[in-house]
Amino acid sequence: MEKQPSFITQARREQIIKATIEALDEIGYKKISLAKIAKKAKVSTGLISYHFSDKEDVLNHTLVYLLTNQYDFIKEKVAERKSAYDQLITFIDASLAYQGTHHAHNVALIEIIFNARTPDNIPYYKVAEDEEDPLYVLLQTILQYGKETKEFSTFDTKNVSIIIQGAIAESMLMNQEDFNLETYKNELITMVTKMVK
Amino acid sequence: MEKQPSFITQARREQIIKATIEALDEIGYKKISLAKIAKKAKVSTGLISYHFSDKEDVLNHTLVYLLTNQYDFIKEKVAERKSAYDQLITFIDASLAYQGTHHAHNVALIEIIFNARTPDNIPYYKVAEDEEDPLYVLLQTILQYGKETKEFSTFDTKNVSIIIQGAIAESMLMNQEDFNLETYKNELITMVTKMVK
């Protein structure tokens, strides 16, 4: 029976999480410190310790915040579509669109995923991309659905989901200048269509 | 006009680099320290400072070592093939095979790429995946070659290379237990064939 955190606590936590995202985007995981986060959030360092158990706790909450945001965005768009193929295209489209509009979020996500570790010291990048990852589950559900409705041909659902997720993730690492997200999206949709149809 | 480093220096450097790879694989970038590397290499901390200008220098040399190793391995295999299609399949095969046999190398590579930054504070993951990356150049050369010989159909070379590299990179993040590299390889080859033929 844990009592609900007060509104102040909830607001402060979100404020600190948002400051953490900004700081991660600007200076990266390695250089981030409670002092830097505090400065960004315009609060004292002690306040962060008051609302979070430790630095790791701040970053874990930030990770959940980022993943939830991204997942909700994509899921909502996909839910608007009916056929498996439309859902698949929308999944890709929304995933890439999120990257375009939430650049700082993506950078922060990368910084945390490739640095934070579970209590038993397993890096997140080794666990997250799996059955536990809701995005993977969503993508696999779409692929499975399409196979059942005969919209898609036969293929290994899990492995194809890894291919598609990989193609999406890779584009997150491209620097903006010489990379055109729009043409990439079109090419990816064309290629995925060839794969599943 | 810099004088060649002595054999002892070269050997020590390699010893320290190999210890760094092991340490990165075991404890990750965040927790690595000169003391940990020294212990792995069974030398004193001071010796690392003697052979490298600073900690960052150690990690930069380790990164070059890892990238060179991987590239040489893949390039050599590809060079044995004549047709563009065979080269492409070999590229994929060798890339995934390298992962299977050089697991610690891959982990170390990920740890550095997602943490180390250039002197002007740009993270490597934002710059590496680009025209400068020899692996990308190799893959794009193969794709271009196949288009010229009419083995492949028409597509955007650069974007397709990103898709393929993404699919390869994603599999690096899969944990061994429930992931079968061999079946993934087969599925990826099938899908890439659909894409380019």
Place this chain on the structure above:
DNA sequence: ATAAAATTTGATTGTATGATCAAAATAAAT
């Protein structure tokens, strides 16, 4: 053999920073 150069050690120093805490400020309850 002796001297000079290169290599190696391990203790020391300085710095950065996560965490703590007493005191102050603010808000909520009576």
Place this chain on the structure above:
DNA sequence: ATTTATTTTGATCATACAATCAAATTTTAT
């Protein structure tokens, strides 16, 4: 109004660690 609980501050403490360096050891040159 007054008390109590909550929130916030900023200075202080403890720790980890990169970097330095004088001294010791080993290698190379003469």
